[in-house]
Amino acid sequence: MGLLAPASMERIVAARRAYFDDGREDGSLIDPAIYRSWSRCIAAARSESEAIAFEQVGRSRLSELVQRNRMLLEAGTGPVADLEKAIAGAGYAVLLTDSRGYAISVGGALEQQHPEIRQAIRPGVDLSEGAIGTSAMACALKERRPVRVFGPEHFFSANKLFHCAAAPIVDPRGGLIGTVDITRGSSHADFGALSLVTRCAHAIEYELFRRIPARAIVTLAWQPHSTEPSADLILAFGDDGEILATNEATRRFMGVDTYQIGLQYEDLFEGRFGTTLTLLQGARGAIPVQLRSGICMYASLWAREGQGAGLAAPAAVAVAGAGRAVRLKPASVPDTTTSDFGDGRINEELEIGLKALHSGLPVLVLGETGTGKDVVARALHERSTRRDAAFVAINCAAIPESLIESELFGYEEGAFTGARRGGAAGRIEQAGGGTLFLDEIGDMPLHLQARLLRVLESKEVSRLGGSATQRVDFQLVCATHQDIEQAVREGRFRRDLYYRINAFVLTLSPLRLRPHLKALACSILAGLSDGARSFSPEALERLAAYPWPGNVREFRNAIIYAHAIAPAGERIGAGHFPRSVLVPVLPEGTATGGGQAGVLASLEREAMRRALDECAGNVRLAAKRLGISRATLYRRIHSGEV
Numbered sequence: 345m346g347l348l349a350p351a352s353m354e355r356i357v358a359a360r361r362a363y364f365d366d367g368r369e370d371g372s373l374i375d376p377a378i379y380r381s382w383s384r385c386i387a388a389a390r391s392e393s394e395a396i397a398f399e400q401v402g403r404s405r406l407s408e409l410v411q412r413n414r415m416l417l418e419a420g421t422g423p424v425a426d427l428e429k430a431i432a433g434a435g436y437a438v439l440l441t442d443s444r445g446y447a448i449s450v451g452g453a454l455e456q457q458h459p460e461i462r463q464a465i466r467p468g469v470d471l472s473e474g475a476i477g478t479s480a481m482a483c484a485l486k487e488r489r490p491v492r493v494f495g496p497e498h499f500f501s502a503n504k505l506f507h508c509a510a511a512p513i514v515d516p517r518g519g520l521i522g523t524v525d526i527t528r529g530s531s532h533a534d535f536g537a538l539s540l541v542t543r544c545a546h547a548i549e550y551e552l553f554r555r556i557p558a559r560a561i562v563t564l565a566w567q568p569h570s571t572e573p574s575a576d577l578i579l580a581f582g583d584d585g586e587i588l589a590t591n592e593a594t595r596r597f598m599g600v601d602t603y604q605i606g607l608q609y610e611d612l613f614e615g616r617f618g619t620t621l622t623l624l625q626g627a628r629g630a631i632p633v634q635l636r637s638g639i640c641m642y643a644s645l646w647a648r649e650g651q652g653a654g655l656a657a658p659a660a661v662a663v664a665g666a667g668r669a670v671r672l673k674p675a676s677v678p679d680t681t682t683s684d685f686g687d688g689r690i691n692e693e694l695e696i697g698l699k700a701l702h703s704g705l706p707v708l709v710l711g712e713t714g715t716g717k718d719v720v721a722r723a724l725h726e727r728s729t730r731r732d733a734a735f736v737a738i739n740c741a742a743i744p745e746s747l748i749e750s751e752l753f754g755y756e757e758g759a760f761t762g763a764r765r766g767g768a769a770g771r772i773e774q775a776g777g778g779t780l781f782l783d784e785i786g787d788m789p790l791h792l793q794a795r796l797l798r799v800l801e802s803k804e805v806s807r808l809g810g811s812a813t814q815r816v817d818f819q820l821v822c823a824t825h826q827d828i829e830q831a832v833r834e835g836r837f838r839r840d841l842y843y844r845i846n847a848f849v850l851t852l853s854p855l856r857l858r859p860h861l862k863a864l865a866c867s868i869l870a871g872l873s874d875g876a877r878s879f880s881p882e883a884l885e886r887l888a889a890y891p892w893p894g895n896v897r898e899f900r901n902a903i904i905y906a907h908a909i910a911p912a913g914e915r916i917g918a919g920h921f922p923r924s925v926l927v928p929v930l931p932e933g934t935a936t937g938g939g940q941a942g943v944l945a946s947l948e949r950e951a952m953r954r955a956l957d958e959c960a961g962n963v964r965l966a967a968k969r970l971g972i973s974r975a976t977l978y979r980r981i982h983s984g985e986v
């Protein structure tokens with residue numbers, strides 16, 4: 345059917361009779377979506393000659409509808425006004441419906457419509473298939489695609505006056521949230537109606553994208569110079585490269601349920617998120633990126649109002665009232681400068697860690713992946729006397745071994761092929777006066793461990809290819825998820841360096857062993873919603889019952905997800921969490937081994953099975969989603985536990 349000119353009304357009327365009298369279908373004349381709708385109406389024992397009442401909900405239901413769909417209404421304001429302007433001369437009324445088919449905003453050329461149409465197009469009228477039979481909005485909602493419905497294509501003869509076209513509106517997480525529809529009493533020269541509603545729906549979807557508290561919104565295109573966002577794939581990334589949202593085109597193109605929690609940049613692209621982001625920030629236009637499937641595309645930062653280029657600066661933007669943008673605290677990064685870290689024991693240890701740093705001793709932070717080692721390192725810096733100087737973080741596992749030496753120690757001009765003219769300072773030099781954070785120090789190559797030890801002991805650094813030394817003064821924080829004592833025993837980590845960096849060890853326990861999960865959940869939610877939202881008691885119970893193999897990272901992502909999908913103004917309930925979190929809570933002692941440990945083990949197995957299920961058996965993706973290593977997941981599968 346697509347965007348063809350309307351078929352003549354007589355032929356449509358004849359095709360309708362052929363269906364109603366003999367069940368014959370003509371898919372070349374009538375959209376199969378309409379046949380499917382007719383068949384549902386017949387199955388519901390409706391008769392085409394029934395009278396239809398376009399009933400409006402009462403005032404309090406209407407204000408509830410408006411409140412529940414506030415986000416859609418706000419995002420729709422601009423695009424709908426543009427659409428109304430574009431079609432003012434063509435006599436169309438324009439309306440938005442919610443996901444159930446209730447009209448939530450109406451406008452356009454209402455006064456030009458027949459009284460029957462005006463009666464239907466009022467806010468709060470139920471325009472779902474169950475109420476008014478086949479219509480463009482009902483078909484668009486059912487089929488998740490734009491649909492046009494001419495007069496006699498409506499199931500009820502009483503609606504043959506209406507000629508309408510509607511397109512579904514999908515939110516950035518893939519949820520169907522409503523439709524935009526144009527309706528009028530004449531079918532004359534209806535070219536372009538479908539295309540117009542489709543463009544308006546896309547414009548609303550882009551508006552919704554703008555409101556995501558993302559670290560970066562990236563568009564992908566085939567050519568380096570594409571400027572038309574509607575042709576692009578769009579992805580929103582969180583601070584750690586987690587995928588917060590994608591548009592429908594991306595979901596279809598990537599063939600993955602990208603709005604499911606847990607997918608990271610690295611699951612879809614070659615290379616690391618941090619590196620790509622740095623390149624994007626430095627680039628004037630698009631940069632080439634490679635998908636894991638081998639396909640090459642061009643990525644650009646999506647410029648958003650009031651922001652440079654697709655970067656949600658340190659502060660995120662949310663919307664208050666009628667489209668007014670307000671600044672919030674960073675969406676996901678805890679406020680590390682306050683004394684409350686969401687956990688009493690960690691707060692106390694941080695205080696001791698600070699004293700160690702102030703006495704010139706290093707701090708070593710240990711913990712499983714995602715427990716917050718990076719956050720703790722930053723908190724130490726921000727609360728220390730050196731907070732006004734640089735915080736220089738280097739991830740020893742992320743930098744190729746061939747580059748780590750020059751990264752850390754810097755180099756002189758001519759030190760190696762490609763060395764910059766004038767040389768470059770290393771990260772250690774850059775940390776002068778401030779804090780050097782060596783993340784994943786357990787992965788540092790042995791030969792560099794010796795050099796690092798010399799720097800720590802002498803407080804002097806010499807650049808690669810140079811002989812001069814320079815005094816450096818920094819406070820040192822290191823972190824690793826490795827069992828570093830084991831690494832020392834196995835000779836993978838130098839014992840002398842270990843003793844040099846472990847003056848004070850701050851161990852972050854896995855989330856499943858922390859007693860204050862609910863308080864942490866509330867503090868993360870307060871940061872996201874500026875204190876405006878809360879959890880239901882069941883939601884808090886569910887959070888406390890899940891084993892969180894991905895630790896705070898997975899926990900925080902689940903809360904961001906629930907905050908995004910729970911309707912505005914509603915408390916966050918257990919049902920708003922991602923599927924993987926909704927594991928059944930087993931009564932104590934029912935799992936193998938009995939007792940709390942047995943229950944935890946059983947929940948862990950359940951979480952692993954679910955993750956494997958949701959990732960269609962892809963162990964790499966499932967391990968990533970769970971925040972555990974691939975080797976661990978393979979081991980659990982092969983041992984028959986999962």
Ligand SMILES: Nc1ncnc2c1ncn2[C@@H]1O[C@H](COP(=O)(O)OP(=O)(O)OP(=O)(O)O)[C@@H](O)[C@H]1O
Nearest residue numbers: 676677678685686713714715716717718719896897
């Ligand atoms: N106390 C906290 N409150 C809110 N969010 C937190 C807290 N601790 C950690 N997070 C969040 O959890 C995520 C993981 O934290 P972080 O990167 O510090 O963990 P990590 O232990 O360094 O992980 P990895 O070993 O994988 O690098 C981050 O997005 C961080 O913002």
